Amino acid sequence: MKRIITHSILLFLLLVTIQTFAQNEKVKGYRIEGDEIVFSFDKRDYTKVSKNNYYTKSDFEDIDINNVVVSGEFNNWSLHKWKMIKLNENIYELRKKINDFTDEFLWEFKFVINNYYWAEPSKEDFNINEATKNGHQLDVYNLNFTTAYVDKNGNATFKIKGYKNAQKVILSGTFNRWNEDYFNMLKTEDGWELTLQLRPGEYEYKFIVDGEWITDTENPLMNKNEFDGFNSVIRIGKLVTLRLNDNLNATKVILSGSFNNWDENNYQMIKTKNGWEYTFKLSSGKHHYKFIVDDNWIIDPNNPVQEYDYDGNINSVYIVK
């Protein structure tokens, strides 16, 4: 009997470790910086390649790299078009705007070497799925990316208390088009948790605890959904720096706007070499603002985006999205 308990505990620990390990693994092949996705190929990350249209794998070491191309669903798996830039002996990169990838939640891709060899991700990589062609499985893996992704240093941590006996808790929301498999939450001491890196914006989400959809009871923000129930709501802001050039003779410049109730004191801008700046966290959406330069209210001369307010005055406009 004791043995069974020991085995069970070991098995349990093993499972927990595997899960934790798999989840904490860094995504391979890309990262997101601001509004750009950076495809990144590091040759030390790959050990196998396969020839185009032949699915037998061979060792990577035998190939001299002339060029590396990003190939995926977004460019019809072209072997030529998205050529990467060589940063050093090992690393190649290519930057694209995230906005060009918003019509799908998940995109599959791979790296092509010398327009011929596919760099094969390993089965242990975090962001992979089995490759298929015309509905048939190819027995190799593709890398994939999402504009929302698991990152322990990310900007949105989701927590649910309790449910200690649950087998599986999934986080699902508008950030992943309500996918029911992708974001497995991790067990913690008092419940479940997962941290994502999300772009600024407003998102709706729910937890799926062993198949049952649950709203976040700790979060008072909710929207009604199509099933006459509620979805929880999270708003992601970002760090923003607003700048005013020149005006170096001014003694004091204040940033005032809809985000601080048009306060005339608190947001004192800091003098720099070229002018004034202020950095702060701004919530998603549209904000009106002006600068107060030694008691004179001015609009931001470097921002063409402007709107009238209720009294017909013009304000500068900043959008976080």
Place this chain on the structure above:
Amino acid sequence: MLKITTLLFCICFANNFANSTDNVVFTKAEILNKNTVRIPFKLIDHLIVVEASVLNKTGNFIIDTGSETLLLNKVHFPSKYNHNIKNNETTGILSYIDNPLQKRLKSFNLQHFVLENQKSDIIDLSHIEKSKKMKLLGIIGYNILKDYEIFIDLYLNQITLTKVDKFGNRLDPKVYAEKIVDSLNFKLKKHTIVINGYIDNQKLKLGLDTAAEFNQINKSVNKKVLKYFVPKKRINLSGASDKRVEVLMGDLNRLKLSETIYLGPMKTMLTNLSKMYEVFGTQLDGILGYEFFKYKRTIINYQKEKLYFINYPIIRK
């Protein structure tokens, strides 16, 4: 004569009675003054969606210049509300469904913005709810939008509605603080905005549709034009009538709308538009949708039959 007056009175009374519940209110709108309102929208995939409440229900409405009328979703407005069976087909790329149930909204209310006697059709839009995973109360179409000048701004994610007179002149002198940099004439065919475009000197009649998630180009356009369509991938698409079709997506290059307005490459779908005559009430060579508005911050003036454009800002990071 008395009879007519009595009848009119009865109709008015009935309408007023309906009015108590039939208001549509934009819950998050920024009402600038009695003539101008700014309504924030969210993008669900490529659909422009505003929040509003009607008949005590709050939810999402799609802004759709391709739809002729206001459409209400039968799922949320079932038969307990008064309506009668309508005979003709409701039009719009999102919907070509037989026999929608029609009802009349006495007023479409934006607090100070009251539109009298709006026609609305009640149809089943549950397939859009399912595919977009959203609560959809309805679709706001041409008959609501036509009395306003409409600024569709995909930079600030908002729609500005401002009242115009019958010549299309704005009643509010202070609507846009930003400069209008260009304009383009269009023809209004039934409810559809039709603009002329040119690719390789071939003239194309293009419909402008805020609810077209992808631009479309008709398969049967001149081969010279299709030379500039570069196929990229096949995708599955579900339309309003819940059918799935596979279509070819690609980039359409070198579209010219005027001497000053060039576009492209724009993500475009190759389709058979000849069957869409019913939907738009006119024969079209293509449809410009989300992708166009992504390039152009566009103001639509139905009375002047003119589009105006405001530049996207170039802002230092």
